[in-house]
Amino acid sequence: MSEIKQMTVQQLHDLLEEGPVNVLDIRDEASYDAGHVPNAVPLSRTPVEQCLEKFEKDKTLVVCCYHGISSIEAAMFFSQQGFKDVHSLMGGYEAWHRNYSEDDFLE
Numbered sequence: 001m002s003e004i005k006q007m008t009v010q011q012l013h014d015l016l017e018e019g020p021v022n023v024l025d026i027r028d029e030a031s032y033d034a035g036h037v038p039n040a041v042p043l044s045r046t047p048v049e050q051c052l053e054k055f056e057k058d059k060t061l062v063v064c065c066y067h068g069i070s071s072i073e074a075a076m077f078f079s080q081q082g083f084k085d086v087h088s089l090m091g092g093y094e095a096w097h098r099n100y101s102e103d104d105f106l107e
């Protein structure tokens with residue numbers, strides 16, 4: 001099984017500064033509503049089939065969960081579906097929230 005790449009919140013922040021990045025938030029709806037990485041797509045409101053169509057397989061996809069554990073499994077799933085550059089966000093939203101706010105980027 002291929003190993004899933006990990007991305008730090010700093011790396012994600014740098015990427016977002018350069019332009020849009022596909023981020024999939026796999027947490028529950030209430031957690032997403034309470035705060036999320038800018039422009040992250042909530043899996044709670046986006047069926048997996050829709051995600052598979054929505055995200056381009058050649059583009060970077062970053063999966064975000066609470067603490068960076070379940071995102072590894074989800075990232076593995078997307079990798080198996082043919083996504084070329086899938087990352088799990090290290091430390092999850094918890095780590096993002098400790099370092100950045102949603103206002104860092106305009107949604």
Ligand SMILES: O=S(=O)([O-])[S-]
Nearest residue numbers: 066067068069070
């Ligand atoms: O979302 S989590 O598996 O990192 S607790």
